Structure formats: structure tokens, C-alpha cells
Amino acid sequence: MKGRTIALDHVNKTEAAALLVDGRLEDLFLDHDTPSPGTIYRAVAGRPVKGQGGMFVNTPDGPGFLRQVKGLSPGDSLLVQVTGHAEPGKAMPVTAKILFKSRHAIITPSAPGINISRAIRDEEIRVSLLEIAHEEMAGREMGLILRSSCAEAAADDIAHDIAQMRDLATAVTGDASGEGTEKLLDGDSPHTLAWREWTDKADIVTDDGCFADLGILDQIDLLRDARVPLPGGACIYIEPTRALTAVDINTGADTSPAAGLKANLAAARELPRQLRLRGIGGQITLDLAPMNKKDRRQFETALRAAFRSDTVETALVGWTPLGHYELQRKRDRISLNEFAI
Template sequence: MKGVVIALGSLNGQEVAARMIDGQLEDLLVAMPDGTLAPGAICRARVGRQIKGMGGVFLDLPGGQSGFLRQAKGLRPGQTLLVQVSGVPEPGKAVPVTPRLTIKGRYGIVTPDAPGVNVSRQVTEEGEPARLAALGQAAMAGADASMGLILRSGAEGVAEGVLTEDIAALRDLAQRLLADTSGPPELLLDAPGPHDTAWRDWTTPDPDEVATGPTALRDHGVIDAMDALIAPVVRLPGGASMAVEPTRALVAVDVNTAEGSPAAGLKASIAAARELPRQLRLRGLGGQVLVDFAPFPRKERTTLEQVLRAAFRRDGPATTLAGWTPLGNFELQRRREAMPLAAALRHRGG
């Protein structure tokens, strides 16, 4: 089906949101298990033990969970502070958190300790950046000088009254959170679920249809696409393939081509590089990723690196391209922003 369809439903009692573009799954959100601190959640935490040489400190989080903050300077055991969950931990490890809070809405993001009003670079309509900047300045007038605002791309063309209301709500919420620093570890603001996140973040491009109901996911091919994501092998153009297999230590990616020529190897590797960010994002995979590309001439490495950089630049989660290993594989590090899809469905009996 041509166009953009957002499908909202549930699978095994688990909330799911999907965005299909021209019949292909481009974005997928699956609810994390109950009791899990999802990325975006804001908590009051207590400083625990500091371990020399780790460059950070462990925190006591709500529900008896443990967090890890990559910052120890100026903190003392027993101190309380506000933190935001910044990623999904590896099994058995502490929840990664950050002290830099962002309170995100549909049209704006309030940024405590990051002053100033900024407009997304994706806002390009003539005169719109200036309009939004002026509106943001007016909406933040009287707020604490350390509090900033980012106008999101979805704010482009939105009426002043709607934007002002959204920013005011975010500003009030931020002020309440910043004043709530005393007491035991507590969840102060939970991360939104998949349906609310889809409404908040999937504003561009405008959807042609928002499908809801018990059959929305199946009717629009989401279930079939999810089944394909559980399988390790991804089909690439020209008969090539890419296997994406997570292990406890890393995500292993193996690219194969149907032909044995160097030209075919480069073509398959380029196709894999373009598809890899999407596959990692939809599968909920992050951490260390090791890619064994199909054989191709060594002199073409620069070409492939350019394709990789462009592909990951367009994608969401922060990714560090570490480079080539002595054995000729490519290493990268990707922030964990979601629970692996297979684990999330397995947890709910899927």
C-alpha cells in the first residue's frame, strides 16, 4: 500500500505502534515489561557506592533497581538527584541514566540546565524558524534562566495557540519535577507507552491513515513484518543476504552474496550498509555490533564507510563507527534505546 499508515494495536496484551511507509515497516514501538524503567522515564535517585576506575557512580532507583551514572564528580553517597533513563541495560546490568533531563512534547522539548530557544533544522518553510523562535521566547518568558526550549519539526505550520498551550504544559511539568528533589527513590514521570509516543513523535511525514482496533496490526502487514524481524536472515537485492544475530557480548552481522566476484561483494555490502540501521532499530538491538561484510576490494573501504556514515546519520539512535578490525570486520557502537524485539515478545508469551 502506498502512503504512510500508523497502526496502533496490541499483541498478546502488549501495546504496539507501527509506522508503515509504502508497505514497508519503518518504525516499531513495543511496550516494555511491567515494572521496567523505560528510556525517557524521570526518577528521583539516591547516590550509592562509587567504584574507582569506572568513571561513574551507582544509584538507587525506584523498585529496588540499580542505575549507573557516568558522572561521579561532586556527588556524595546518600545524595538525592533527578535523573532520566537514557537507554536499555544489558541483562543483569544497571540501568543507564543521565542528569540532563529533557521533557518532550509533541511540538517542543523543555531542557532544564540548557538555556536558550532553538528551532529544529528540519523547519525550512520561509519565515517559520523566526516565527517559532519568537513564539518560544514569549512562551518561556519568566521561566528560570537555566531552562531552555527546542521547537520540534512537528511545530512547523502549527497555530500559535496550540503551540503555546503545549509549551506551557511542558514548562509547568518541568518546574514541578525540578522542585521534587527530596525523598526516597521514586518514579516521578514514566515514559509514554507506544501509542502515546507515536502520537508525540510521528508527526512528519503526515500519516495518510491512522488505523486502530484489534485487527489493525494484521490488516496492514505489521504482524508479518514482525515475524520477519524475529528471523535472523534479511534478503538483499540481487540474491544477497544479511544475517543479524545478537549474542550476549555483541550483535554479529554477516553479509553474503549470491555471486563470488568482488563487484558483487561490494554491491551486497553497500546494500547491507544502507539497510543495517533500519534492521538494528526495528529489532531493538544496540551495544557493540561487528559486521563481516562480503569480500570486496580493500581500496573500496572508503566508499563503504561513506555509505555507512550517511545511513546512520539519517537514523535515530547515537552510533559510533569505530572502524575496521585487523581481521577485516567493521565495528560500531550503538545506543540501546529499546528491548530486543525477540526478548520483548518472549516476555509476554509471544
């Protein structure tokens, strides 16, 4: 199977979306029963947690933890948006900086101004997009970001997307001063996320059972194994714990002087895909195969290049005194281990 394919299906009554590139699973969205990132609540401020620089807020779906608390007092009503998935036993992370995100447009109520994705470099396209944006946002104090997908989209589609998100933002923010807690907007479902985020040209398959027909279920089964084979006989082991995820890189049967560097570079290229598909976030520690210190810069360059195109926000923290490499990754997906697929 060549090219990009988007598969939309239900597996064990769970809505699911998968992105295949040349038959290889590259991204995966699965539905779940916890609040999705993007969900918006009218919340009530609770007690501050000075030691953590934040405050608990009450929502209809349980407590949230908010870090931007300047000017807030317990009992105040405010709008918050879920930014990720909570670790077991912890409050869900929320922000007061609300975003209304669609395929082509992002409305930013608290940040006025019009911006266009830097990925769009054609000056003629940028000028035409600014004209559309100013026309649709005329008289509005909200901000707008036009996404990179606008480069290939029709003007009418972009204008419709802006207007739809603008009107939604107006309606939701208008409920900020209501009484008590209330869910005002659900986060996007897997099928909607696929439409919103996978904007490059692709074949779309919506037949019932397409996950099985396209071999997606078999590839998901492989993701449940801690061991991931790499080219040249090397492998990595990805093992989540409560505190962090440990990634162990092994050279396999290769005993050449460059075996460690080759294994580490192969692991750097594969790691974003594995973390994305497995739904792994939080602190990640890499136990690399042995290599010379002079090769660290080459490994870091490969790692940065691999994560540059990843859709999940990841901070490349750096080296520890023991020679491990640490990452910090946003928890915007539920772990694959929590799904019975």
C-alpha cells in the same frame, strides 16, 4: 498500500505502535515491564565506581548507573532520567541532565536558552517560532528546544506544547529535594511515542486487530529470522550474542568481481532498519563480503548516509585490523526476541 500509515494496536495485551511506508514496516514500538527511557526518579547516590568513572544510584525500580558524578557524595538526593535499557544483570543507565520531550518542544531544565532545530531553515518561520518561545518561556530559567515538527505545526499547538512541558518540568524538578527514592514520571508508552516521534503526515489506524489486518504481524515474524535477503541474491545474518551482535554479509550466488561491493552497499542501506526493528543496541561488528580496500570509502559513505536518518543514536566506530567494521548503538529499545508476539 501507498504512503505512510501509523497503526496503534494491542497484541497479546501489549500496547504496540507500528509505522508503515508503502506497506513496509519501518519502525516499531512495543510496551514492556522494564523502566522506559524518559522515566524520571528522585534517586539517592550510592557508591562510586572509580574504575568506570561513575556511580551507582538507588531508585524504586532498582539500581541505576550515573556517569556525571562531579560534586556528588553517597547519600545525596538527585533527579535522574533513564536513558536506555540495561543489559541483563546490569544497572539501568541514567543521566542527571533531565529532558522533557514532546511532539514540538523539549524542555531542558539544566541548559538555559532557546534553540530551534537546524532542519527549519525558513527565516520567517524561525522568527515566528522565537516569538512563541519567548512568550511561553518568559521569566523561566529553563531551556527550550523547538523540534523540526514545528515547521508544519499551528502556532497554538506549539504554544500549548511548550506550556504543557514547561509546567510538567516545573512540577517534577520541584520534587528534587524530597526524602528517599520515588518515581516522579513514567516514560512514554508506545502510542505516545508514536505521536511524539512520527510527525510526518500519515494515515492513522486504531482498529482492534489492525496489526494482523495490515500484515504487520507477518513482517514481525520475519524479523525473528537471523537471515535477511538483500537485492541481487545477497543476504545478511544478524546474530546477537551476550557480548556483541555479529552481522555477516554474503554475496550469494553472484560471482562477479563487484559482487562483494554490491552486497556490502545493499547491507549498508538495510542495516539501520533491521537494527531498529529488532531492538538491537550495544556493540555491533560487521563481517563484510570480500571487496578491495579502495572500495572501503564508498561503503563508509553509504553507511553514513543510511544512519543519518535513523532515530537511534549510533556511532560508526571504524575498521578493525581484521577488516571488520564496528558500530556502537544506544540501547533505547528492548530486543524483539524478548516479546511473545
